Amino acid sequence: MTPAAYAVFNQDAVQHNLSQVRRCAPHAKVMAVIKANAYGHGLLRMAIALQQIDAFAVARVDEGVQLRKAGFDNRIAVLEGFTCAEELEKLLHYQLEPVVHSPTQLDVFEAGTGTEPGACAIWLKLDTGMNRLGFKAQHFHFAHQRLSRCARVKQPINLMTHFANADDCNDDKTLKQIDLFRQTVAGLAGERSLANSAGILGWAQSLSDWVRPGVMLYGISPFPESTGRQLGLIPAMELHSRLIAVKPIDAGDSVGYGGTWTCAKPTTLGVVAIGYGDGYPRHAKVGTPVLINGLRVPLIGRVSMDMITVDLGSQTQAKPGDPVTLWGENLPVEEIALWADTIPYTLVCGVTRRVQFIEKNADF
Numbered sequence: 001m002t003p004a005a006y007a008v009f010n011q012d013a014v015q016h017n018l019s020q021v022r023r024c025a026p027h028a029k030v031m032a033v034i035k036a037n038a039y040g041h042g043l044l045r046m047a048i049a050l051q052q053i054d055a056f057a058v059a060r061v062d063e064g065v066q067l068r069k070a071g072f073d074n075r076i077a078v079l080e081g082f083t084c085a086e087e088l089e090k091l092l093h094y095q096l097e098p099v100v101h102s103p104t105q106l107d108v109f110e111a112g113t114g115t116e117p118g119a120c121a122i123w124l125k126l127d128t129g130m131n132r133l134g135f136k137a138q139h140f141h142f143a144h145q146r147l148s149r150c151a152r153v154k155q156p157i158n159l160m161t162h163f164a165n166a167d168d169c170n171d172d173k174t175l176k177q178i179d180l181f182r183q184t185v186a187g188l189a190g191e192r193s194l195a196n197s198a199g200i201l202g203w204a205q206s207l208s209d210w211v212r213p214g215v216m217l218y219g220i221s222p223f224p225e226s227t228g229r230q231l232g233l234i235p236a237m238e239l240h241s242r243l244i245a246v247k248p249i250d251a252g253d254s255v256g257y258g259g260t261w262t263c264a265k266p267t268t269l270g271v272v273a274i275g276y277g278d279g280y281p282r283h284a285k286v287g288t289p290v291l292i293n294g295l296r297v298p299l300i301g302r303v304s305m306d307m308i309t310v311d312l313g314s315q316t317q318a319k320p321g322d323p324v325t326l327w328g329e330n331l332p333v334e335e336i337a338l339w340a341d342t343i344p345y346t347l348v349c350g351v352t353r354r355v356q357f358i359e360k361n362a363d364f
């Protein structure tokens, strides 16, 4: 029997997507971004799929600690860095590599309190125009000098920046960011890292010692106008469920909460066991495609917590128990994101804990 909402994780797809990263950036080391529970795919599941990677990147210290406790000894960068001496102690203890982006962090390094021995490899971040984390160019060298004198900072200091608009290949802001980075770090020792997935796929000028792919490793396009498939990637996650009810409805019947969709002519309604409680987007519009027995049928009515409704058409052979695909092979998550007025990142990140993951080709 097909279970209710479940996700299929495709480890081979991840390997394939990594090979695409290496093809685009043959001379770069790869820092795989697996923050936010590996974009909803499962932190440890993804780390296992990428065991040989040069480094992982997570957002928060605790995500790095989780990887260490699970036995991963790869380099691990912590993209949000730290805010206090206690967190720096943890970073040192677990040999995590913080991004250093604020004067507060310089103060903590200089205070030199704490008992953990050794020094931290760090990633000093230049804000080249994202205006989120990082030192502005005019403060960067002073920060670098201060860090160069800290006993707890491993030398040479690694250097990085992050792009704001790289997913728009016509926006020259990325070129300006690349130029500012190169000018500002010229002459400094240390390895450099600029490119996220959009940089790797769209901005060859941004390739450097390290690349930091996130979304493309999961088989998803960073660009709004394309799918991962069109870029030679394979989706690492498929979201499935099953039909739990099939019934005729008449012209004039309205469907679901608020009665927002009214049937124009007699048809067959299908009820699928998936909803926003599983991470299916609440804002998916009427018409969002759903795959049932290999055929696309449109979502109708509002998405509810545990169920969605679809129009199976008057001639359908579908029956309760039939398998349903919400995204995956033949139904790109990028397409569903457009129907839900969002980006595919939020859809995969939003898959909730009650969705059971299985490995591709595994039995239930």
Ligand SMILES: Cc1ncc(COP(=O)(O)O)c(C=O)c1O
Pocket (backbone or CB within 6 Å): 033, 079, 162, 195, 196, 197, 198, 212, 213, 214, 215, 216, 222
């Ligand atoms: C600093 C940094 N580098 C790299 C990435 C990976 O980005 P993407 O998933 O678009 O490849 C992220 C993700 O948000 C990030 O914050």
